[in-house]
Amino acid sequence: MKTIHVQYFAILREQRGLTQEKIATTAATAADFYAELRARHNFTLAPEHLRVAVNEEFAPWTTPLREGDSLVFIPPVAGG
Secondary structure: OEEEEEEOOHHHHHHHOOOEEEEEEOOOEHHHHHHHHHHHHOOOOOHHHOEEEEOOEEEOOOOEOOOOOEEEEEOOOOOO
16 A cells, blocks of 8 residues: 555646645556546546646656655646
């Protein structure tokens, strides 16, 4: 079990109702963690529509997670 800090932006923030939180997880990778969050919070965006940043750097979905990591899932940006 590890604690991960996650920040939510755009539609994910709206769907979760929070901008950030800390979550205890057994997820091994960023992909596993997003799958867990998606099931828990009914997120509508599929992973292929997001980018992931681990500790403030873009990273592959296969990035292993460690205690205290900070993740941001970045949805598409609507401009105007």
